[in-house]
Amino acid sequence: MRNLRQCWRGERQVTRANIPSGNALPALLLWLACATAPVTFAAEKVSLIKIDGAIGPATATYIARSIEEARSQNAQCLIIQLNTPGGLLDSTQKIVQSFLASPVPVVIYVAPTGATATSAGCFITIAASVAAMAPATTIGAAHPVSIGGLPMGGEPKQDETMKSKIENFAVSYIEAIAGKRQRNVEWAKSAVKESVSISADKALQLKVVDLIANDMPDLLKQLNGRVVDGKLLKTAGAEASEIVMSPSERVLQMFSHPEVMLILMLIAFYGIIAEVTTPGAILPGVAGAIALVLALYMMSILPVNVTGLVLIALALALFIFDIYAPTHGVLTVGGIISFFLGLLLLFNSGDPLFRLSLRYIIPATLVTAAFFIFVIGKGVRAQFLPVKVGKETLIGKTVTALTSIDSRSGRIFVEGEYWNAVSDTPIEKDGQAEIAAVLGLTVKLKPKGK
Structure with a gap:
């Protein structure tokens, strides 16, 4: 008797043709094993990045690159684990634009427990394709006073007309985003106007976010089967592949901190003055010039106050004048006061994320004063002493x-x-x-x- 039996496993085929009757039992067992074997497929992939800290130019660049990598990896979605107190307005706008133009669904997950998505983080969360929060997290407080990066490094004290313009812009901007993502528009507007902040449970109840997830596996489970931006998500058991910051993005992230700019300014001052007073040293001048260029670059991305820069420049001039014009320390005292006030006003006081604390300002003032009084001052005055050798x-x-x-x-x-x-x-x-x-x-x- 001629028999033809086939067994499939994926794309593999086992065929039995003209099998002798004595081998029927082994063939039957083989067929049963193939028929009952589980079919295995490659696990779906989701891309993951983690944002923990202030939103700045490095964050915007990092997110834009991650979206492109998620697309090239054919990921089901890009999950952004977010914990931020806010950041720069222009960087926030770039991130929102990246979300709205993203070819892959973007999921914001405010986590871990205790994390916040306030100020700029509120705009970013509402702009996501899917907004999720972990238990005991908060969102809101998006008033523009606490969002930095105003055009041309605007002054911290603005007239009422300018305040009204900025607030109206922020309200209309978040209203457009919430309307686009079909989220609670009225609450979004109140987050800007009244700095309202709510918990994760309240956010879910008010339809500000889409779901609450205890952890990443729970988030993937809840995302599975959702249709997002016209795409059916298959995330159950998906493999989360984290996209890390590139070296250039890490350097840019470092330059987003006011403390780094302060250090670069001090190096520039010390290096250039040391080169002027001791010609030929070379190294101080080179280090000072490099630090000055980097500090100028940071001024273009941080909300720098022009008044603070002028006071710091005045302090430098007073220190130098006191070296050549003996005033019994009067100009030096004036320079110390001017330098201290300049650091206090260097960044807009309306932006709490980009502001120097006193623990940096006081030591920097004391070190700078000591540098000019004891190092540069003594060195320059020594040039006017009678010759003692030769x-x-x-x-x-x-x-x-x-x-x-x-x-x-x-x-x-x-x-x-x-x-x-x-x-x-x-x-x-x-x-x-x-x-x-x-x-x-x-x-x-x-x-x-x-």
């Missing part, structure tokens, strides 16, 4: 003639060395004379007392 120190010394000295020749011994000596007035051997001038390797003498 040939010039011989002038005026009294010497004893070793031989008879006239206008043609003679010998003396002074400062451990033998010198040729001449004198317009003849001097006898063992006679006392005074050095009047040094002419190369010859000293010119004059009789003692004349």
Whole structure:
């Protein structure tokens, strides 16, 4: 009897043709094993990044690159684990634009427990394709006063008209985002106008977010089967592949901290002044020039206050003037006060995330004052002291003639060395004379007392 039995496993096929009856039992067992074996497929992939801290240019660049990598990896979605107190407005706008234009669904997950998505973080969460929060997290407080990065580093004190314009812009912006993502528009507007902040449970109840997840596996489980941006998500048991910051993004992230800018400014001041007062040192000047360029770059991305920069420049000028003009320390005291106030006002006070604390300002002021008073001041004043070494120190010394000295020749011994000596007035051997001038390797003498 001719039999034909086939067994499939994926794309593999097992065929039995013209099997003798004596081998029927082993063939049947093989067929049963193939038929009951589980079909295995490659696990779906989701991309993951973690944002923990203030939102700045590095964050915007990192997120934009991660979206592109998630697309190239054919990931089901990009999950952004977020914990931020806020950040720069222009960086927030770039992130929102990246979300709205993303070819892959973007999931914001405010986590871990105790995390916040306030200020700029509120805008970012509402702009996501899916907004999720962990238990005991908060969202809100999106008033523009606490969002930095105002155009041209605006002054911290604005008139009422400017405040109204900025607030109206923020309200309309978050309203458009919430409407686009079909979230609670009225609450979003109140988060800007009244700085309202709510918990995760309340956010879910008000339809500000889409779900609450205890952890990452729970989030993937709840995302599974959702249709997001026209795509059916298959995230149950998916593999989370984390995309880390590149070295250049880490450097850019470091430059987003006001403390780093303060250090660079100090290095620039110390290096350039040290090079000016001690020409030829080279290293201080090179280090100062590099630090100055980096500090200028940071001024373009941080909310710097022009008043603070002017006060710091005034302090530098007062320190230098006091070195050359003895004022018994009056200008130095003025420089210290100006430097301290300049650091206080260096960043807009309306932006709590980009503000120098006193634990940095006070030590920086004391170190700068000590640097100019004890290092630069002493060094410059030393240049005006009488010469204490070299040939010039011989002038005026009294010497004893070793031989008879006239206008043609003679010998003396002074400062451990033998010198040729001449004198317009003849001097006898063992006679006392005074050095009047040094002419190369010859000293010119004059009789003692004349």
